[in-house]
Amino acid sequence: MDIDPTILRKNGKEEFVVLPxxxxxxxxxxxxxxxxxxxxxxxxxEEAASPTQSLEEVKRRFGI
Numbered sequence: 001m002d003i004d005p006t007i008l009r010k011n012g013k014e015e016f017v018v019l020p021x022x023x024x025x026x027x028x029x030x031x032x033x034x035x036x037x038x039x040x041x042x043x044x045x046e047e048a049a050s051p052t053q054s055l056e057e058v059k060r061r062f063g064i
Contacts, residue, residue, distance in 0.1 A: 001030070
């Protein structure tokens with residue numbers, strides 16, 4: 001992803017970044033996707049010790 005930031009300085013120090021709106025929206029989408037991945041990883045870790053069933057077992061159980 002290419003971004004074209006404009007850095008604003010205050011008293012000679014980098015203070016703010018301005019992005020084109022479309023780039024901002026794209027960054028928001030990527031951040032949301034990354035947060036979803038982290039949440040999924042946390043949930044998988046929490047459930048790692050839980051009992052599981054294979055797809056074949058579920059199909060047999062429901063006669064599929």
